[in-house]
Amino acid sequence: MRKRLRACEECHRLKIKCDISTNPDAASCERCTRNDLECVPAAPRLQRNRIQELEAQIQELNSLLQSQSNTSPTPSRSPGSYTTTSRGRLPGSVTDNHYDAILVFLDARIPPTKQQHLLHLYAHQAGAAWPVIRLSMDLEYLRTKAPILLLSVIAYTITQEAQGVDVETHDEIVRETMHVLGEEVIGRGQRSLELVQALLIVTYWNKSTRRGEQGSCYQILQLAADMAIDLGIAGSSLQPTPPAYFCRHHDTGSVDARRTWLACYVALSSSSISARKPNLYPWDAYHDECVLYLESQGDASDMLLCQLARITQLDMEISNHLCLCQLATFVDGNDYNTHAVIDTLKSKLEAWAAQIPSSLTSSQTLKVWWHVAMIRLYELVLHTPTNKALFAAPFIPARIPIKDFPKPTTIIAPLRTTLEALVQNCHAVLDTAAEMDPAMILSLPSFCFAPTILYTLFVLVTVMVATTDPANTYGQCLPKDCFRIQNCSLKLRTLVMYMKALDPTLSCYTTRMFDATSWLEQWYNDYTAILQRYEANLVH
Incomplete structure (x- = not known):
C-alpha cells in the first residue's frame, strides 16, 4: 500500500x-x-470543528447505549476501534478517554447490571477458590479506578455460559482484553498494581479462542512479574529497571501489594515445575515477611493464599533438592542417600500439614496440592539419565516412556516403599478431584490446577508401564491390579460430563484439558491388548 x-x-x-x-x-x-x-x-477538515464533531459523536453513542436493551444486537464495529475513542477532550488528555472506551466496549456486550452479577460470581467462585486477586464489590469503583482489571476478570474467569453471551461475543471479549493489555503494557508502557493483577488473572485463568491462543500465559506471567518488581512490591532484593525508578507503587507494603507478589510467586513456581525450568525469582525473606503479614493482617481468604504459597515453596524445595528442573542431573532412586533426602523433605511436608489452620483442614484444594507434592517427592524413582525431560508439560500419551525406565538388578527396600506411595498419592489426587464440585473445578485456575491433574495421571500411567514391562524388575514391587486405570477413567469421564453441563462450549480451558483425558480409556485398552499378546507369545 x-x-x-x-x-x-x-x-x-x-x-x-x-x-x-x-x-x-x-x-x-x-x-x-x-x-x-x-x-x-x-x-x-478544519481543526476548529474537530472537538464539536467528536462531542456530537460521543453524545450519539451514549444515547444509543442508554436505549439499548439486554437483548439488543451487539454493535458490529470491531472492539479495536473503541480502545482509543476520544471524548471531546484536548489531545493531551488520553487516560480517561482510553478507559472510557474500554467501558463502552464492555457495556455494548455485557450490560452493567449483568457485570454486577458476574462480579459477585467471581467473588464467590474463582476469587474464593483461588484468592490471589481481591476485587471490590463496588462496580462503579472498579469501572472508575480499575476498568482493565474488571474487563480481565469478566473475560477470563467467567465461562461463556455464565456471561450469557454467544460464543462469538465471548471470544471477542477475550481477544479485546488481550488487545487492551497489549496496548497498555507494550504500546503505552504503563505500570500499575491493577495491570499486574490483570496480567495474573489472564495467566491463571488463561483461555484460547476459536481463532487460536491469545498470547502465551508464560510470557504474560513474565510481564506481570517484571512489572511487580518495577513497582517495588517484590521486596528490596529485586532491582527494578532504571526507567521504572519513578513509577513505584505508592504503598509497596500494603496487604494488596503483598498478596499480589505472593500470587506472582505461586504462578512463577507452578510454571517452573511444570515446564521443568529454574524459577528466576525463588523464595526469599520477603516472601516469608509477606506470608506472616497476611496471616496477621489479612482475612480468611488470605489464610488460604498463605497456605498455597507455603506448599508451593515446599514443592520448589523438593524440586531443587532432587534436581527435578535440572534435566542434565540424574538422581538415582535406588540409592539410600537419595531416600535420606526424601525422608527429610517428607518431614517438612508433614510439618506443613500439621500447621494448617483448622478452618482449612477440609480444603480439597490443599489436599490435592499436598498429594501432588508427595508425587513430585517420589517421581524420581521413574527417572533415568535420558528420560527426565518427558516429565515436563504437556502431559500427553505421546510422551509416555515405553522403554526408558530404571531397571535395577537389586531393589532396595526404600524404593519398594516409594513405588507403593507413588501410586497411592496418584489415586488420592484423582479421587479428590473426582469428588470436587464441578463448579469449583471450573473456578480453579486452568494455569496450574488442570495441568496438575494431568501430571498425576501421566505419572500413574508411567509407573504402570514401567511395572508391567516384563523385562523390568519393578514388577516385583507392585501387583498389576493396583493401578485401577479403568476406575480412574470412569471417574474422570463422569466428572467431565458434569463440567460440560456448566460449560457446554468448552470456553474454559480447564474443561478442555479434562475432556482431553478421554484418551486414557482407549490407550489403556490398546496397551493391555499389546501386553496380552506379548505374554501369550512368551508362553508359546
Whole structure:
C-alpha cells in the first residue's frame, strides 16, 4: 500500500497515524484490515470543528447505549476501534478517554447490571477458590479506578455460559482484553498494581479462542512479574529497571501489594515445575515477611493464599533438592542417600500439614496440592539419565516412556516403599478431584490446577508401564491390579460430563484439558491388548 498524505477516516478520527500495510497491493491500512473496517482517505477538515464533531459523536453513542436493551444486537464495529475513542477532550488528555472506551466496549456486550452479577460470581467462585486477586464489590469503583482489571476478570474467569453471551461475543471479549493489555503494557508502557493483577488473572485463568491462543500465559506471567518488581512490591532484593525508578507503587507494603507478589510467586513456581525450568525469582525473606503479614493482617481468604504459597515453596524445595528442573542431573532412586533426602523433605511436608489452620483442614484444594507434592517427592524413582525431560508439560500419551525406565538388578527396600506411595498419592489426587464440585473445578485456575491433574495421571500411567514391562524388575514391587486405570477413567469421564453441563462450549480451558483425558480409556485398552499378546507369545 502506498503511503498517504493524510490518514484514513478511521485513523484520522482516532488521531493516530495510519498503520501502513506492508502488502503493496493492499487497499486498506493494517488497522482497518485487522478490524474489518472500510479504509477511506480522510477529507481535509478544519481543526476548529474537530472537538464539536467528536462531542456530537460521543453524545450519539451514549444515547444509543442508554436505549439499548439486554437483548439488543451487539454493535458490529470491531472492539479495536473503541480502545482509543476520544471524548471531546484536548489531545493531551488520553487516560480517561482510553478507559472510557474500554467501558463502552464492555457495556455494548455485557450490560452493567449483568457485570454486577458476574462480579459477585467471581467473588464467590474463582476469587474464593483461588484468592490471589481481591476485587471490590463496588462496580462503579472498579469501572472508575480499575476498568482493565474488571474487563480481565469478566473475560477470563467467567465461562461463556455464565456471561450469557454467544460464543462469538465471548471470544471477542477475550481477544479485546488481550488487545487492551497489549496496548497498555507494550504500546503505552504503563505500570500499575491493577495491570499486574490483570496480567495474573489472564495467566491463571488463561483461555484460547476459536481463532487460536491469545498470547502465551508464560510470557504474560513474565510481564506481570517484571512489572511487580518495577513497582517495588517484590521486596528490596529485586532491582527494578532504571526507567521504572519513578513509577513505584505508592504503598509497596500494603496487604494488596503483598498478596499480589505472593500470587506472582505461586504462578512463577507452578510454571517452573511444570515446564521443568529454574524459577528466576525463588523464595526469599520477603516472601516469608509477606506470608506472616497476611496471616496477621489479612482475612480468611488470605489464610488460604498463605497456605498455597507455603506448599508451593515446599514443592520448589523438593524440586531443587532432587534436581527435578535440572534435566542434565540424574538422581538415582535406588540409592539410600537419595531416600535420606526424601525422608527429610517428607518431614517438612508433614510439618506443613500439621500447621494448617483448622478452618482449612477440609480444603480439597490443599489436599490435592499436598498429594501432588508427595508425587513430585517420589517421581524420581521413574527417572533415568535420558528420560527426565518427558516429565515436563504437556502431559500427553505421546510422551509416555515405553522403554526408558530404571531397571535395577537389586531393589532396595526404600524404593519398594516409594513405588507403593507413588501410586497411592496418584489415586488420592484423582479421587479428590473426582469428588470436587464441578463448579469449583471450573473456578480453579486452568494455569496450574488442570495441568496438575494431568501430571498425576501421566505419572500413574508411567509407573504402570514401567511395572508391567516384563523385562523390568519393578514388577516385583507392585501387583498389576493396583493401578485401577479403568476406575480412574470412569471417574474422570463422569466428572467431565458434569463440567460440560456448566460449560457446554468448552470456553474454559480447564474443561478442555479434562475432556482431553478421554484418551486414557482407549490407550489403556490398546496397551493391555499389546501386553496380552506379548505374554501369550512368551508362553508359546
